[in-house]
Amino acid sequence: MPASLDVALNPASVAIIGASDNPHKVGGRPLLYLQRYGYRGAIYPINPGRASVQGVRALARIEDTPQPPDLAIIAIAGSEAVGAVESCAARGVKVAVVMTSGFAETGGEGARAQARMAAAARNAGMRLIGPNCQGLANFATGMVANFSTIFHELAGRDGPVAIVSQSGAASQAIYALLREKGVSARHVHATGNEADVTVADLAAAVVRDPGVRLVLLYMEAIKDPALLAAAALEAHARGVPIVALKAGRTASGQRAASSHTGALATEDRVVDAFFERYGLWRAADPQELVRAAELYLGAHRPRGRRLAFVSNSGASCVMAADHAERRGIPLASLSPPAKARLKTALPAFASLDNPIDVTGALLSDSALLGAVLPILGDDAQTDLLLVALPVAGAGYDVPRFARDTAHFQQTYGIASAVASPQPAVRQAFADAGIATFAREGDALDALAQLAGHAALLRRAAPPPPGRVGVPGRTRFLSEAESLALLAQAGLPVIEHRLCRDERELDRALEALGVDIVLKACSPDLPHKSDHGLVAIGPADPRAEFRRQRERCVVLGARFDGVIAARRARGGRELALGARLDPQFGPLVLIGDGGIYLEALKDYRLLLAPCAEDEVLAKLAELRIAPLLGALRGQPPRDVHALARMAVKLGDALIAWAGTVASVDLNPVMVFETGAAALDALVERRQDD
Amino acid sequence: MPASLDVALNPASVAIIGASDNPHKVGGRPLLYLQRYGYRGAIYPINPGRASVQGVRALARIEDTPQPPDLAIIAIAGSEAVGAVESCAARGVKVAVVMTSGFAETGGEGARAQARMAAAARNAGMRLIGPNCQGLANFATGMVANFSTIFHELAGRDGPVAIVSQSGAASQAIYALLREKGVSARHVHATGNEADVTVADLAAAVVRDPGVRLVLLYMEAIKDPALLAAAALEAHARGVPIVALKAGRTASGQRAASSHTGALATEDRVVDAFFERYGLWRAADPQELVRAAELYLGAHRPRGRRLAFVSNSGASCVMAADHAERRGIPLASLSPPAKARLKTALPAFASLDNPIDVTGALLSDSALLGAVLPILGDDAQTDLLLVALPVAGAGYDVPRFARDTAHFQQTYGIASAVASPQPAVRQAFADAGIATFAREGDALDALAQLAGHAALLRRAAPPPPGRVGVPGRTRFLSEAESLALLAQAGLPVIEHRLCRDERELDRALEALGVDIVLKACSPDLPHKSDHGLVAIGPADPRAEFRRQRERCVVLGARFDGVIAARRARGGRELALGARLDPQFGPLVLIGDGGIYLEALKDYRLLLAPCAEDEVLAKLAELRIAPLLGALRGQPPRDVHALARMAVKLGDALIAWAGTVASVDLNPVMVFETGAAALDALVERRQDD
Numbered sequence A, B: 001m002p003a004s005l006d007v008a009l010n011p012a013s014v015a016i017i018g019a020s021d022n023p024h025k026v027g028g029r030p031l032l033y034l035q036r037y038g039y040r041g042a043i044y045p046i047n048p049g050r051a052s053v054q055g056v057r058a059l060a061r062i063e064d065t066p067q068p069p070d071l072a073i074i075a076i077a078g079s080e081a082v083g084a085v086e087s088c089a090a091r092g093v094k095v096a097v098v099m100t101s102g103f104a105e106t107g108g109e110g111a112r113a114q115a116r117m118a119a120a121a122r123n124a125g126m127r128l129i130g131p132n133c134q135g136l137a138n139f140a141t142g143m144v145a146n147f148s149t150i151f152h153e154l155a156g157r158d159g160p161v162a163i164v165s166q167s168g169a170a171s172q173a174i175y176a177l178l179r180e181k182g183v184s185a186r187h188v189h190a191t192g193n194e195a196d197v198t199v200a201d202l203a204a205a206v207v208r209d210p211g212v213r214l215v216l217l218y219m220e221a222i223k224d225p226a227l228l229a230a231a232a233l234e235a236h237a238r239g240v241p242i243v244a245l246k247a248g249r250t251a252s253g254q255r256a257a258s259s260h261t262g263a264l265a266t267e268d269r270v271v272d273a274f275f276e277r278y279g280l281w282r283a284a285d286p287q288e289l290v291r292a293a294e295l296y297l298g299a300h301r302p303r304g305r306r307l308a309f310v311s312n313s314g315a316s317c318v319m320a321a322d323h324a325e326r327r328g329i330p331l332a333s334l335s336p337p338a339k340a341r342l343k344t345a346l347p348a349f350a351s352l353d354n355p356i357d358v359t360g361a362l363l364s365d366s367a368l369l370g371a372v373l374p375i376l377g378d379d380a381q382t383d384l385l386l387v388a389l390p391v392a393g394a395g396y397d398v399p400r401f402a403r404d405t406a407h408f409q410q411t412y413g414i415a416s417a418v419a420s421p422q423p424a425v426r427q428a429f430a431d432a433g434i435a436t437f438a439r440e441g442d443a444l445d446a447l448a449q450l451a452g453h454a455a456l457l458r459r460a461a462p463p464p465p466g467r468v469g470v471p472g473r474t475r476f477l478s479e480a481e482s483l484a485l486l487a488q489a490g491l492p493v494i495e496h497r498l499c500r501d502e503r504e505l506d507r508a509l510e511a512l513g514v515d516i517v518l519k520a521c522s523p524d525l526p527h528k529s530d531h532g533l534v535a536i537g538p539a540d541p542r543a544e545f546r547r548q549r550e551r552c553v554v555l556g557a558r559f560d561g562v563i564a565a566r567r568a569r570g571g572r573e574l575a576l577g578a579r580l581d582p583q584f585g586p587l588v589l590i591g592d593g594g595i596y597l598e599a600l601k602d603y604r605l606l607l608a609p610c611a612e613d614e615v616l617a618k619l620a621e622l623r624i625a626p627l628l629g630a631l632r633g634q635p636p637r638d639v640h641a642l643a644r645m646a647v648k649l650g651d652a653l654i655a656w657a658g659t660v661a662s663v664d665l666n667p668v669m670v671f672e673t674g675a676a677a678l679d680a681l682v683e684r685r686q687d688d
Helices: A029-036 A080-091 A108-124 A168-180 A199-207 A225-238 A251-261 A268-278 A286-290 A293-297 A314-327 A336-345 A368-379 A398-412 A423-431 A440-458 A479-488 A502-512 A541-555 A596-600 A612-621 A639-655 B029-036 B080-091 B108-124 B168-180 B199-207 B225-238 B251-261 B268-278 B286-290 B293-297 B314-327 B336-345 B368-379 B398-412 B423-431 B440-458 B479-488 B502-512 B541-555 B596-600 B612-621 B639-655
Strands: A013-017 A042-046 A071-074 A095-098 A127-129 A135-138 A143-146 A161-165 A185-190 A214-219 A242-246 A280-282 A307-311 A384-388 A415-419 A435-437 A474-476 A496-499 A516-521 A534-536 A561-566 A572-581 A585-592 A603-607 A660-670 A675-677 A681-685 B013-017 B042-046 B071-074 B095-098 B127-129 B135-138 B143-146 B161-165 B185-190 B214-219 B242-246 B280-282 B307-311 B384-388 B415-419 B435-437 B474-476 B496-499 B516-521 B534-536 B561-566 B572-581 B585-592 B603-607 B660-670 B675-677 B681-685
Touching: A013 A029, A013 A080, A029 A042, A029 A143, A071 A080, A071 A143, A080 A095, A080 A108, A108 A127, A161 A168, A161 A199, A168 A185, A168 A214, A168 A286, A168 B314, A185 A199, A199 A214, A199 A225, A214 A286, A214 A293, A225 A242, A225 A268, A242 A268, A242 A286, A268 A280, A268 A603, A280 A440, A293 A415, A293 A435, A293 A440, A307 A314, A307 A368, A307 A440, A314 A384, A314 A440, A314 B168, A336 A368, A368 A384, A368 A398, A384 A398, A384 A440, A398 A415, A398 A423, A415 A423, A415 A440, A423 A435, A435 A440, A479 A496, A479 A516, A479 A561, A479 A660, A479 A681, A496 A502, A502 A516, A502 A541, A502 A561, A516 A541, A541 A561, A572 A639, A585 A596, A585 A612, A585 A639, A603 A612, A612 A639, A639 A660, A639 A675, B013 B029, B013 B080, B029 B042, B029 B143, B071 B080, B071 B143, B080 B095, B080 B108, B108 B127, B161 B168, B161 B199, B168 B185, B168 B214, B168 B286, B185 B199, B199 B214, B199 B225, B214 B286, B214 B293, B225 B242, B225 B268, B242 B268, B242 B286, B268 B280, B268 B603, B280 B440, B293 B415, B293 B435, B293 B440, B307 B314, B307 B368, B307 B440, B314 B384, B314 B440, B336 B368, B368 B384, B368 B398, B384 B398, B384 B440, B398 B415, B398 B423, B415 B423, B415 B440, B423 B435, B435 B440, B479 B496, B479 B516, B479 B561, B479 B660, B479 B681, B496 B502, B502 B516, B502 B541, B502 B561, B516 B541, B541 B561, B572 B639, B585 B596, B585 B612, B585 B639, B603 B612, B612 B639, B639 B660, B639 B675
Parallel strands: A013 A042, A013 A071, A071 A095, A095 A127, A161 A185, A161 A214, A214 A242, A242 A280, A307 A384, A384 A415, A415 A435, B013 B042, B013 B071, B071 B095, B095 B127, B161 B185, B161 B214, B214 B242, B242 B280, B307 B384, B384 B415, B415 B435
Antiparallel strands: A135 A143, A135 A185, A474 A681, A496 A561, A516 A534, A516 A561, A572 A585, A572 A660, A585 A603, A660 A675, A660 A681, B135 B143, B135 B185, B474 B681, B496 B561, B516 B534, B516 B561, B572 B585, B572 B660, B585 B603, B660 B675, B660 B681
């Protein structure tokens, strides 16, 4: 059990190895910041060549400090940093922050030096942040052990947000964007190469700070999902939302990430599944990461997603409806009584639909917004409100609009925001406690995010991630063995017989009838159709049996027999799968079936164990989802049966306890009632 | 032929009916602005109650002006505005700008008043802008016949951009966003209810202004596509790009639009097809509309889309790769010699891939960017450059980076941009003539837009839109008649026979063999499969013939016989369609076939006539496009044959000259070689 990182955020004393008198060098900045931001603990600049550094008495060696410092910053160049870590470890330092670069990010030799550094720390029970990191900053205590330029240009100020980032540059960008929104951060930490401490470690630490009400993460790799899940569970328990940017999202992004940090490429949709399970909201870029900050810091957690949009511009209303439709944001409906009230409140010609155009009449009638909003509140069909004021200059009573909106938010507990291109308009609303946006689209997206994230966090706390060892060498089972294993686990499979000879085939034909499919069964041929070894409704089953047997011989494959399976008709082919991920554990896949799965990639992943309603939600996200409902000349498909199969498959994978590496069920036929696997391929531990 | 609108942009004299002494009322603002912005023509405030208005001598009536004014602003309330238009028409005014509201946007009575107003103008040959419009603004001449608040808050300044918007509020928002980017507009026009003059009319007028180098449009309806196409062709000839926001894009957006402006809902993808044909770039929101303005105003028109990304932050590189992949922006490759040169220019450990991470070394080595860029230029594999500097504060030689980037852009003619969150960094690059962005994602999207739009505009000028009258009442042809008509037009259809009795069926079976499909043929049953009237490979064709005949009798449908068609195997089912759109003329549809077409809406539209390469480009945009290539166990499909069919179908629709309203070919089977319609449904003029 590594030592807690709480001391890293609140050390009683800080040493700076390689402290510089130049406040704008890497070794000088931390000293500048510790003093500027009022750090009250002991500060020990370590510099054998000087009696004082930036006016603070310097010591020659780390050994000269009166007590072992809680935290040591290491800012000396290159190879000397390894020795410094060793000295700190020997001295009993609790946390070392290594800013020095030139380690794993430079390749082989650097990686070996980094490994030595990490081992020295680990052996002494010292936590190591970095190397190649910008460091830590805690503006509650002034403990700014960080060399980032941004705290020079944009003075830090204590606030309710924590930023934890692998990349220093990203931490600066996020910090700057947040400040642009008028929100301050208490914590800004960058972990660099993560030889020991990862973003997940520090996320867990900042979540425990009662002053933190929103956590923003930037990662290029998730090195320890269990640790991140633990931090997320803690945050969930404390009601602190986490928004996370996992970069290296796409194939080429992952290439850049692996050359940048040496991180392993992970299948990106696993990250989606992992985040969703643990209630982390995933942001695509730094803007999206900070987008909803003001709304999160407000008191209101929407119970639903229905959005009301009120504007004094018809064009805004049209564009808002477009945007909502593109993003799948449901617009709140209005009940007939609410429409009747609106009719009396609005000018005669105004439309009585949401988006609500209060028209240019707002200029002459400053009470109009205050008259409209309670109608929405009383109607109780609205979960989110956006007031858009693209036109509001001289003559508009903006402070009144702000008061009316704040009163609405307060009275009805409905999260509300305003969008205006004019800073003065935004300021009036911000002063009244309303979240503000320059762009209407950003405001709509942020409100939808608040609602979506609230829904994630309303769910019961999920279990910690499954820990199932992944087998080393594996082999494929034959189709008959695979189907048998799955049937044993309680999954419905198509009715079939394995026929080792023509006599058995005759008996199968008696049992199944002639409307059958014949498929050669061999553990050596996982992809039968590639070899012409699948015959649908063969005219002469016995001749087909012989043909397939001969074909196996020609291919040099073992021949276990031919599977005669009842021909499945009148369903939709989907795919189910399961695999043990070395990082994320047991996973379940649902997707479009057949060759479509690989060609169109219309699939979703879930962490196992999963529940039926989770699977149904993922099914509904598939592009082919509309094909599962009632269509012309086609009844709806039994998606519940499919979802039950997915749940069982995930449970089975866990129950198999590392003996099964992966399962492909493709296709699974989903009927009007029921569903069944038509084909199966199980990848099993070699020695089972 | 209505009078030209050039006089609307450059009138020699302006009258203001309803001129107000209060410069912040609708009737006061135009007078304020005309004076403030230095309009040099004659100004005639018309106000029977005052001798002067805002210090300008007033006249009692429009009849009192020494000559008929070129332009008259009408700002008097309600019903009086109709009389004012009539007076202007009688006086010989060339253009009336009616700011007064309360017309078509308020419903029936207002619409009738508006119609009277429009008729009065039309009869006199006077052009009418509005009613319910914010008016015109030309900052080259100071002719600001506009009441928008924004020109008070954010002073107008002549520039190379023209904004034409249906909505006044949208015109203000676009203007403000453009100014935020440091770009100025010469023209800002808002057309309101468009009783006569539409956005397309004014677009055509501003395109003819040699000082205009970029046109931005906002529309909620395209009332006259031919006029807009004419403006686009003129812009194409002059090399002036047009970016257009057509709002009311989605179903609910269209509802809001129709209640807002009374505009007809149009099928949104027709607008996509129309814009693409005429080289208009479609923006989704106001931010996207102005996004690439600086790049358009630069001299460089990329010949391709390959983007190079250079940053001093690895995290930026990872996120840029993510963003490029999400948006389908191709990253430029580097040749081996270029990589070799990079290796000597960059720190030893830097990766030699694009995105190019010049690393933190840029701080100590200010020449680094200038060393890297010529390598990209000499390699000639880059069409677009983005330099991202998320980290650049004290100690960075930003002016040098800006000079090096400008030198690169100039030397190699490669459109270049910079992204930085810091205004000072952006300013240094802007001063050097480089387009600047606060957000890297916006910059990437803007560069991709510049390249995409340049490709659209490089194509030969398209023909003006087809004008084919749409038939009134229509009827469906039977399948046999439909297939015959299409075969006549040269489209491949599946081999088939219409069998009116069992003798003819026997002969068909002799000709086609037994592997057939039988389908009842009746003009009363366009959807045969809904009635169980399609049999694939029937065991007893004669019994099936009788069954289908009886079923038709039971359904009370005419029975033309049964179609025996060769059964098509081994292809992919797609859909083709064609229809005459009342607004946009002849259209061709390509999409995924079967019930998928309606359920998944995976289709694209093209304006007819269309060329084979256009169809292929649209085919490649379908979600199912990967299924048309070579897949496991499946050869690639003959997409060229399908494209030729689409071209022929469009040509046929035009040749049919309004006698055919629509054609559905669903499915069209696309084979390894060739393609053929398996089913057809033609909707024909009733009386043909």
